[in-house]
Amino acid sequence: MTEQPIHLRIRRQDRPDSAPYWQEFAIPGRSDHNIVSLLMALRENPVTVSGQRVDPVVWEHNCMEEVCGACALLINGVPRPSCSALVAELEQPIRLEPLPKFPVVRDLLVDRRRIDQGLKQVKAWIKIDGVWDTHEGAPRIGPSEWAANYLYSRCMSCGCCMAACPQFGTDSDFLGPAPLAQVRLMNAHPTGRYDKTERLHAIMADGGLSDCGNAQNCVRVCPKEIPLTTAIGELGRQTTVQLLKDIFGPR
């Protein structure tokens, strides 16, 4: 593999409240580079195509194995993790922008705390008595049920699905697909189901499930292939049942 200049157009922003601007770079690299390794090469010598020395580009990355979820960007207009985006697959010049819908901190770094807030809102956890051993064996979960749950447990809060969702955004209080899918996961757990009602009420409130317009953008971009719309569908049935219970039945 020989080195060739790789063209990058990067949208930059110095501060959360300052105006964005574009810069263009040509970095010698090979086609087995990914976007994270290119940005690493760039920070060693951040000079634009017009020869101007600029500040190194700020972005977030950790694992470089597509499992920590930190490095998601808008790459050629598509939200995706940058560590698994190979240069060879991308049309040049490669356009890098911060993940939309989340406040920009600087350059390509965004603040995704809203995902975390969403997880709190829907109580995405199993209530346990304490972190000591209770000497109880594990509750049984059959292999097919396990397989369905496992899909959802891989969500790495990268935010790609939220970035792609037309209903999620700074002006809307929609929770977004990722926290919703966690409700599906927690409600299916043998202990987690004890708090099912509470979680369902959380997503029946404003900003909850009914804000989803079913545009299906989220599933298309999820790098972990999490069946978000399937979860949303299942939750729709669960909330309907819950609604009837709320009206007629005992809780």
Added chain:
Amino acid sequence: MSKPNVIVIGGGLGGLWATLRIAHAGFPVELFSLFEVKRSHSVCAQGGINAVLDSKGQHDSIRQHIIDTVKGGEYLANQPPVKAMCEDAPGLIRTFERMGVTFSRTSEGLLDQRLFGGVKNKRTCFAGASTGQQLLYGVDQQVRRLESEDKVVKHEWWEFLSLLLDADGVCRGIVAMDLKSLEVRAFAADAIVVASGGMGQLYAPKSTTSTNSTGAAASRCYRQGAWMANAEFFQFHPTAMMGHDKNRLMSEAARGEGGRIWVPKTPGDRRPPKTIPESERFYFLEEFFPAYGNTVARDEAARAIWTVTRQMGLGIGGDGGDRVYLDLTHLDAAFIGARLGAILEIYRKFAGVDPMTEPMEIFPAAHYGMGGLWVDFERSADGGIQPDSPRNHATNIPGLYACGECDYAYHGANRLGANSLLSASYSGRIAGESVVSYLKGLASDGASLAPEIPQAEVARQQAINADLMRADGADTPYLIQKELGALMTAKVGVVRSNPELESAVGELQVLRDRLRNARLGESSTWSNQSLAFARQLGDMIELAGVVARGALARDECRGAHYKPAFRIPIPEGKFAGDPEFETYRARWHANNAQWLKTTIAEHTEDGPRLSYQEVDLSVYPPTEPRDYR
């Protein structure tokens, strides 16, 4: 006096477990992390976590888990903590299970277990191919719940810079930096737990770890008086796939299923691998180890690759030709697809090349720092550790605790696959219990920290920032880190020699001087990542010095530390009773008497001062040399 509070540094498995344990005991916890805790390096682990559940009809026993761990670490681990860890492992798994971790299941709906490197029994619990991620999320969710109950406060995107020690040398808080505003601030606490993870980045990019596994936080504690132990022991994984950013792990399974490792016989042969005829390929593992061939143990494979690339000059690829081929292309595609699907996928995804049609390029990569901050333990009457003793996981600085990969205990954990997730989780919980006991024992009229101390320390840290911002030398920190990684990989790597280690110590000094004059290349006071990185790099160079000095001093071969000049080979064809074998046995005992010790490094201005400490061998003493013939 208000309720004592605790600071935990690090939100990987170790830090989150400690946080949970302390918060559940009713003490407020402030948790610091460089980024959102669920992005911690712990998510990278795929393989699994060990616990003897004996669910496979193999009569597996906790005793055997202890022995495997002790032997895996070539007797360097203090045995009471190892015993206690192995005994607690099943309970830990049950607790994870209750948290909702999606462990893989058998057809009966029970926890499944599989076989993992270095052991004979199926003892490894796993969650698909993402065990670390699932375990971390289990504890992360619990911490989020406590956070919503105001029992835990998270400071994400805050970097720990230094400890606040009072006049008696007791740890009373920390100084940390907001990575966005670069504000430097002091935080008081009655006890501190460091759980800052490993230091694989000393070898970057030839490391399998996340970019944040720099060891900088542990190095900062070391500089302030905490001891480092066994830093020279670094595990290298033989088959990592190359990358510009890092090396990704290629599971041992690729060799197990029939993968062959080779290089072209002619140095510098640039032909595409598929066009090189069989007769011109050197299948060196098969030649060096006729009995085991490609499935030879991790250490041996890593050393053989080293010999072929570094000493024989036969490596392929750029960068001085340091890679070899791991070839699966001769195998049946359907078989390989079914057995190795997950790892083939990783290679395809990250190298853009299909390992079914092209041989993979691999290299032994730095994987796990087995040394770290020294921590204490209190032995119990039954030979384990005393529950709730405030000594467990305490560093030598009063009030400072360490757990997870940044501490040195449970040595051998990672030479036995799937033991490090266990040790990170277990040690986190124990450190948490220990801190709770420490807090309960604190005198209620505990003198508070004189205000001058945090003020002075904040000012000192701000001055370091200002100096770095002003410096205008020739190198950028990123270039210096590249050189650090190359130096460590070349001279403090898989195979070591004293002349090379000595030269490494000298070169590290040069890197340190160059860093002092480096140029950040930016002066922004908002989210200046170069500044944070330059600071970490200084601490990494310091730590690299401890690794190199420790390796230089240790004239023997033990586990991950290998110096051929001091090898004591088993005489070929000789067995117990033969005079040659008895001479060997005597040398083995003599070597143990000198070197079966914990290396302790203490910081001084002139570099680390080394001393050695006895290992507690009370559970399973080494009486006979290992002999696997």
